[in-house]
Amino acid sequence: MRIAVIGVGLIGGSVALAAKERLGATLTGFDSSPAALSAALRIGALDSGADSIAAAVADAEAAFVAVPVGALPDVVGAALEAAADDCVVTDVGSTKRAVVAACADQRFVGGHPLAGAETAGVEHARGDLFDGATWYLTPTANTSGMLYERLHRMLHGLGAHPAAIDAETHDTILATVSHLPHVLANVLVSEAANMLAAEGERLPATGPSFRDATRVAGASSTIWTDIYLSNRDPLAAEIDAVIERLSVVQAALRAGDAETIAAWNDAAAADRRRLLEAQLAGGPVFELRASVPNRPGVIAELALELGRAGVNITDMALYPAADLSEGVVALWIAGAEPARRAQALVAKLGFPVARA
């Protein structure tokens, strides 16, 4: 398999390493920084460097665009222009609405791996970066089912758990579970640095809770300015919600209201448990087989419907009929109850479906 990576930083480099190591793929890369490209070649993430986006994606069966969010519409557009008809083009950006709206091509599937590290740059790239990580995919009604399935299997091969979601929902959720934590981490380090400076430049040790809460503070501005701005409306709304919640706690503190503080803290404990349990859901894997017409959007519809219902597709495979008029899609679902729900949902979409 030939894979192109456009933008070889931490994520692009890790995609390349994982694809080489685990899929046995041949990797071609491009980066607007010659130094980054050389570094990617030096660490063995790429088999060859290209001198343009077009040269990188020529002959590729899949192209991963891993550039800052603000540059995505242009760079994905350039990749689509040069890519073959059966090349799936995806990106790894942290917000999805803008790029999905700009790139309405059946070969494009927006993507976003929930993985990263404290350190940017290809020299920190790792082939195991995506092990067990959720990798959001944002197919649309335009998306080719064949290409979506290829990408899904590829990501599964990289060690990730692909999960379909629509771009709008993705950005709303990520505002809360990723962009907001980054904002709070920034606020917390700056507040601590400021307070400690006020205490006479004395910077004492901080505890584990502070280190955990601020691990992502001050992440690369090159990457994060774009992310914050591309998702500014949901993020600004989340900041309002946080200010509201902080004001409630603050009022209880000022009133010395132990009962309210304890109830508030217990509610947070319960919320955390719910979130953790949702993460840990799983169990034995069941296989479903559904017959679907071979037209763009079908696989996306199916994946989105299951995604909306909280059903995680562990793996999928598409078996087209000889005349390509229809196909069978196999879905592997973890847990008996989710598998049952998935079967009902697929049936409701009008596709014949059975437990394999």
Next chain:
Amino acid sequence: MRIAVIGVGLIGGSVALAAKERLGATLTGFDSSPAALSAALRIGALDSGADSIAAAVADAEAAFVAVPVGALPDVVGAALEAAADDCVVTDVGSTKRAVVAACADQRFVGGHPLAGAETAGVEHARGDLFDGATWYLTPTANTSGMLYERLHRMLHGLGAHPAAIDAETHDTILATVSHLPHVLANVLVSEAANMLAAEGERLPATGPSFRDATRVAGASSTIWTDIYLSNRDPLAAEIDAVIERLSVVQAALRAGDAETIAAWNDAAAADRRRLLEAQLAGGPVFELRASVPNRPGVIAELALELGRAGVNITDMALYPAADLSEGVVALWIAGAEPARRAQALVAKLGFPVARA
């Protein structure tokens, strides 16, 4: 050495295990919960269980009080009442003003180890919990130098780095670096749970930034309600500061002001670097020897003065003269520059001091 532990939860149990394993001490414990006491005996943290605070501290050379912050003044008071004249009594509470004000006894030194775990209860106690952890001590002008030194050496023996600080400064700093992160973690999990419920009970995977930011969310209400309330004024003030900072970012987001967002993020990165560098300060250890009069408060004065200047005392030892009228205190300081500063500060306090 005979050590008493009053309150055998995660921290009390870990003190006991570490003291047995590393100091070869004999441990007696008391807990108002018989189940906790049995569990502490079962895991081998205690040599014997006592049926009262008084029985536990009788004959002890050191007593650690590890009960919720709200109960500290009473329990420390009871321990001091029963303890021998040369028994050092300390606590491990997360706020220090209230207990230090309530217990003005020369045998009492307030303490607070910056260590913990996601899990409460003695069954999670570990002898290595304090390895490398800062352990704040809040001596006052009343504090016995002999007993302070004993405690300092003991904590060093448990693997911790003791650091002197006055109770007021401790609580102000901890409001920012510990209690505020806990509040933000609570707010974040509840906001995420709420938002995800609004998205149709679909609870997708969250990324590493969310998990890190919310690790401490919903910590035990039994412990934390007391902590929040005992430090409510500094904490409420910190919440004001956070709301102010959030409002600034929010305005820049709404204005689409990339320059301000990038500058704000860069400032957070610089603040984080400063904080990390302060943590990592260190180097080779230098020994200073100072001659000090043998009266209460001298060691505390010295430790607080160095603490205020950001000098960390890696270890200390006190060698009293035969007539106990004066003594030599040895201080080990990491780093040539801090050692130089420490020497100047000790000299300025009027004590003869030399590099050993």
